[in-house]
Amino acid sequence: MKSRLSVLSLVVLAAGVASADVTSYTGTLASPEDTADFTVTLTTAGLVTLQTYGFGGGINATGTVIMPGGTDPFLAIFSETGAGASIVTDGIGNPFGTSLDLTNYGNPDFLGCPPARTPLIGGSHVCGDSTMSLSLPKGTYTVVLSDGQYIADAVFDNGTLGEGFTDLTGGGFC
Numbered sequence: 001m002k003s004r005l006s007v008l009s010l011v012v013l014a015a016g017v018a019s020a021d022v023t024s025y026t027g028t029l030a031s032p033e034d035t036a037d038f039t040v041t042l043t044t045a046g047l048v049t050l051q052t053y054g055f056g057g058g059i060n061a062t063g064t065v066i067m068p069g070g071t072d073p074f075l076a077i078f079s080e081t082g083a084g085a086s087i088v089t090d091g092i093g094n095p096f097g098t099s100l101d102l103t104n105y106g107n108p109d110f111l112g113c114p115p116a117r118t119p120l121i122g123g124s125h126v127c128g129d130s131t132m133s134l135s136l137p138k139g140t141y142t143v144v145l146s147d148g149q150y151i152a153d154a155v156f157d158n159g160t161l162g163e164g165f166t167d168l169t170g171g172g173f174c
Contacts, residue, residue: 022061025145029071032169035146039081042138050075050143055128056117068119071173072128072148074099076155077141083162085142087154088134097155099148100128101168109133149174 025038040048053060054070076097078085088096098110105111112129119126128148142161144152149168154160 024060024062024064026066029147029173032071032147032171032173033150033165033167035144035150035165038143038145040141040143042136042141045135045137047133047135048077048141050077050130050132051115052112052129052131052145053116056113056119056126058114058116058129068117072100073130074144074146074148074151075130075132076144076152077132077134078144078154078161080140081142083160085161087152087158087160088136088141089158090134093158095155095158096132096134097144097152098130098132099151101148101174102151102155105130147173 025036027036029036042048051060052073052075053066055068055072057066057068059065074097076095077088079088080086090096094104094107098105098107110130110132111127112131113127115131116127116129144161146152146165147169149170151166151168152161153163153166156166157163
């Protein structure tokens, strides 16, 4: 069974630039243990905003209407690429990696609704999408997107992408 990948909109506002570079990715995960990795290169320091829409739907930065119904995502950003890429942290050591299943999801900086919508599930509106907005120095970064219960281990110890993932999916999409 395939699940629609949480749609990712990437907005990059570089220092001293009047307009933003906007990129949107869509796709599917073939299994709950798949990841989608995107490389972002900043030629100058800038504000980067990551936003998912696959869970609740919404309208992305390019104006595309995204229908709800995908998985709630795990979303993280790492400095550099490959196994040695380190998870990006804020100034006090908190990782920029989250999902609905992690305690840092309630951090107001990561709640993705709005702009993503909150579908009605079991009588309550649920936000399962994520937003991350952070200032980054120039460099190359890896954005990782997966099922919300397939979590990069680096989020637990501020480590590297090479540590692998913890699989809480039980073989099914969350």
